[in-house]
Amino acid sequence: MSTSSPLSSAHACRRILLLAALAMTASCHQEAVVGVSRGRLAVGAYLAISYGDQAGTLTGDWFVRPVTEVLELTSSDPSVAEVIDRKDHPGGAAAMFDHYLLGKSAGQTTLHFKGRFADGSVREASSIVRTAVAEAAAMSLACDNATTVSNLLVPLGGQDQFRISLLAGSEAGTETGSEALVGWMPNAVTADGVTQVYDEVVNPYVWRAPLSPMVLQLQSASVPSVTGTLTAFGPAQVTEIRLVTSNDDYRNAFTASSGDFSVQTSVVVSGQPVCRPLPAELHTMTPEVCSGPAGQTVLDGDKYRVAMTAHAEGTCTVAASMPGGPVVSTLSFPVFFVTPPPDWKDLAFGVPCPVKGATSCQVGFGWLWTCRDTGWDQLTLCPADQVCDFVQDTTAGCVAGSVCAKCRGLR
Secondary structure, X not given: OOOOOOOOHHHHHXXXXXHHHEOOOOOOOOOEEEEOEOOOEEOOOEEEOEEEEOEOOOOOOOEOOOEEEEEEEEEOOOOOEEEEEHHHOOOHHHOOOOEEEEEOOOEEEEEEEEXXXXXXXXXXXXXXXXXXXXXXXXXXXXXXOOOEEOEEEEEOOOEEEEEEEEEEOOOOOOOOOOEEOEOEOOOOOEOOOEEEOXXXXXXXXXXXXXXXXXXXXXXXXXXXXXXXXXXXXXXXXXXXXXXXXXXXXXXXXXXXXXXXXXXXXXXXXXXXEOOOOOOOEEXXXXXXXXXXXXXXXXXXXXXXEEEEEEOOOEEEEEEEEOOOOOEEEEEEEEEEEEOOOOOOOOOOOOOOOOOOOOEEEOOOOOEEEEEXXXXXXXXXXXXXXXXXXXXXXXXXXXXXXXXXXEEEOOO
16 A cells, blocks of 8 residues: 655654654664554554654654655555555544554564655655454453452443453463453444443443443454443442541541541442442431531531541441432441640651650550650550540659550540
8 A cells, every 4th residue: 555645743743652652663863663552453453553753862752753745654464454544544533643554364564664754855664563363352440449340330320431451362372361452443342321432542431321220241243252341220239338437647536626537438339349439428326426517417428438527435326328328337436535645746766755664646546656765666556446645644654754645445
């Protein structure tokens, strides 16, 4: 195939970004370069072709000298990979490059480029392109909680995005699906409510969940094996709301001047936390100990937490539900009022301390520090239902004239 097309400045800029990942054959400065992203191209997938002029150093940035005319851009074996003009790309107006490679069959071909450059010179370059048949497609979904899942949970009527990785057995003969292929494949997977989004490098999709609970398996007419399910859920499908107490001091401990804290919430459906946080509702069962900041007993939160206030020392019990739904989880935990601490900036391993045997609380009121010959030393972790608190130096076990702290439970 031979084609001629001037490059726009926008397309040239995009090629500058892609060349950092090219498989290039040029070995010295000022030579022409041509190539595609590293990795084997999936059969049936499209991949942008970049070409231009190499400049700079091998360890530095890559720059591209504009091509004013493409004189030749061919694949030595079009039955393996074929050069496609942008106008023939199924991505339509979303396709950003002038030329693409379309994987046709498993194998290897040589991509050859010849072009006229802005300085008037005519130069050429070649690079090897390898292709492979995708044997599997797998959902790739990075959740807000840093987990990766193959089942997309979406509330009824909501929507979320996922990606599909195209996989093949590696050339070394290891298990099928061990090598990630490159390229954008039209309709690599399908399912009711799923829409493909065009991207030059990855394969993103959007799923709009129906208004009734259901589980869908992703399908594919192009790839024999597909991993990934889509689950639409409502309040009745929520099996748990995980609750974790927290405040600025990391424990259920509060100074007398501030009883503000929060309860973190995580919605769970059949044992799987949802990828995107959802608001939950808390009901306080002990309003004399804890409630909303304005005394509310039913509290709405944001997608991550519910704000609360402690009114007295004691056991705070809360029940959790989806807004307007049935209670699915409860949590009881102690809340404390603690004595305002001294300056914590000098509390660290080995930092000199004034009186041997003196004790103090670590930030968070969870650890008890002790002054030794070598300086402050972290000695004792308070039990989960206790807190580190400051006491009078006349308390039994304290060193007179020094800071003194002890682990204690509820009064």
